[in-house]
Amino acid sequence: MSDFPYWWLIVLPVFFGLGWLAARVDIKHVLSETRSLPAAYFKGLNFLLNGQTNQAVDVYVDIARHHAETVDLQFTLGHLFRRRGELERAIRMHQKLLERRDLSETQRQSAQFELAKDFLKAGLFDRAETLLTELQNTDYARRARNELLAVYQQEKDWQKAIETAQQLRDESQSYQHEIAQFHCELAEQAFARSQQQVAQQHLNAALAENRQCARAKLLLGEIEQGCGRHQQAIDLWLDVESQDALALALIARKLLASYDALGRGEEGTLLLLRLLGQYPELDVLDLVYERLMAQRGLDAAYEFVREQLKAHPTMPGLRKVLEAHLLVAPDDQKYELEIIGKLLTEATREQTLYYCSTCGFKARQYFWHCPACSEWETYPPVRGRKNRTA
Numbered sequence: 001m002s003d004f005p006y007w008w009l010i011v012l013p014v015f016f017g018l019g020w021l022a023a024r025v026d027i028k029h030v031l032s033e034t035r036s037l038p039a040a041y042f043k044g045l046n047f048l049l050n051g052q053t054n055q056a057v058d059v060y061v062d063i064a065r066h067h068a069e070t071v072d073l074q075f076t077l078g079h080l081f082r083r084r085g086e087l088e089r090a091i092r093m094h095q096k097l098l099e100r101r102d103l104s105e106t107q108r109q110s111a112q113f114e115l116a117k118d119f120l121k122a123g124l125f126d127r128a129e130t131l132l133t134e135l136q137n138t139d140y141a142r143r144a145r146n147e148l149l150a151v152y153q154q155e156k157d158w159q160k161a162i163e164t165a166q167q168l169r170d171e172s173q174s175y176q177h178e179i180a181q182f183h184c185e186l187a188e189q190a191f192a193r194s195q196q197q198v199a200q201q202h203l204n205a206a207l208a209e210n211r212q213c214a215r216a217k218l219l220l221g222e223i224e225q226g227c228g229r230h231q232q233a234i235d236l237w238l239d240v241e242s243q244d245a246l247a248l249a250l251i252a253r254k255l256l257a258s259y260d261a262l263g264r265g266e267e268g269t270l271l272l273l274r275l276l277g278q279y280p281e282l283d284v285l286d287l288v289y290e291r292l293m294a295q296r297g298l299d300a301a302y303e304f305v306r307e308q309l310k311a312h313p314t315m316p317g318l319r320k321v322l323e324a325h326l327l328v329a330p331d332d333q334k335y336e337l338e339i340i341g342k343l344l345t346e347a348t349r350e351q352t353l354y355y356c357s358t359c360g361f362k363a364r365q366y367f368w369h370c371p372a373c374s375e376w377e378t379y380p381p382v383r384g385r386k387n388r389t390a
């Protein structure tokens, strides 16, 4: 007992005392901060924390009304309204901000930019475009151009999209893939109007931007084919193999048509068989099966799909084998086989669609420009495959 260090009895209270003092100082500091803010702020904050966004907005709108000097709060509210999809309120808030005489130049530009974004979200593209164009020579120029690029793509105004992307181009982003695609879009428009020469000019411009643009080469081949120059078409298409072999599936049927037109149909079939051997994922199984059936008969077609299934077992491959087997099966087995075939078709329906590798949007037709997320070249040219680089 005599070993007990009595000096602790003095030191401990001193420590507690210091802690109490520190806490007091902190609380005093917080209290003095609090008194400088309107109590309604905290009321609003409380609503936000409880997930009662509507009430929070009402409180903040009220503060904004009574404290006209709170420019930042009006910006925040505008932003909040837009995020919640209350576009009319967002637009009104930003328009009111723009009417103020006491805004600095930067604040005015910021309000104009935010208003343009409201219009964009509301689908009022022409009004957004006007506001964004006015911001060209300000600190917001780059951000405005970025939004304008989105507007022009939405409106399919590819010429303006090209000009804007060229203005945006810098060391960090070349936009060469996008610009090449914009030229391809213009080429498709011209092609649809039978303006072959204009289409060709755009495709050459696309290739000048991006030498690896598979879409431009595929389209150039189609123009050659349309003019009856089948060998040139074949050469252009086969040139795609070195950069994006799987994209050949998109024109495989046309490729065979050109071989047929030259009286070299068998050569076309052999070419597809060779490509399939090299790129097992090449999406031409149905086409080659159909082709072999027509040229060499059922046995050759059946043998082909069986070999394919053995080398690369896939559900679509299995479905094809069953389809061929059904044709040679004895009558008493056909009923069951047909049921299996139906179930298999049902189960593999998802694998007959193209998938955007960015947003997952699925479509029956192939897209170079995703209609859902507006990204370019995100669809693998293989049905059922969800990742472009897999």
Ligand SMILES: [Zn+2]
Residues within 6 Å of the ligand: 356, 357, 358, 359, 360, 361, 370, 371, 372, 373, 374, 375, 378
């Ligand atoms: Zn997408």
